[in-house]
Amino acid sequence: MSDLGAGLGYLIKGQRWAFGHGRWFGFGLLPALITLVVYAGALTGLGYGADDFVAWATPFADDWSSPWLGLLRNTLVALVFILGIFLAVITFTAVTLLIGQPFYESLSEAVDRSEGGEVPESDLPLWRELWISARDSVRILLRVAVYGVLLFALGFVPVVGQTVIPVLGFCVTGYFLAEELTSVALQRRGMVLKDRLVLLRARRAMVLGFGVPLALAFLVPFVAVLLMPGAVAGATLLVRDLTAAPEDPEPAGEPPALRKS
16 A cells, blocks of 8 residues: 555656646647647547447347347447547557657656756667657557457446446556656666566556556546646656665664664
8 A cells, every 4th residue: 555655646746846847847748739639539530430330330239129229339339439538548648758759758857857866868869769669659559459458348247347347447557557657767777668567567556556546637638738747757756766776784793773874
């Protein structure tokens, strides 16, 4: 539970940092606004076309009597739209980070600098950073797609599909959302995707504490835009915790009162 609270704490601290640094907050808004416009159009199209898609995909139910036809297709329309929102929440961050790579990398460096200590900087050219970011995002999204299809299928299970599955869906969304956001700071530290996933799994509760509340907030489009700069800042603070070197153990063999301070 302490790790869950710590993850939420980094999310709050990141928002405070962003709102307290107006210049970086403004930089972080622009890529998110561009992505929002694109996604709003895509979800609007999905909303208008979901009925036709479900009718096309279920020709076997054309002769069903009421209320079974309406119940089946309305349920499928709702599930299609929920799946679309699920994918939008996951891919929103990946696309926004890709569009705003130079902005968010600079923002992450500024957070590190404000906290003191070492400030890792990437020596890679921009095109190389964009390629790595895009490649890793595709790999993550493929994992998310597998979970999405599985959760979509389990959504048909009575009771469980309407209670447990949505909770699991938000946990999956939050976890991979946190992975995308921490990738900015971790890439600057020279960590490849495989190593990043191992690092996050070791502190899964903290990652969920950071990512799940953010995933819930990202369901509101304009909130997602406003929180994006702070999300990157908070992810950088989280990374500083995850990658912090352990403290040196106290020398053994001496009573505490005799050890040098």
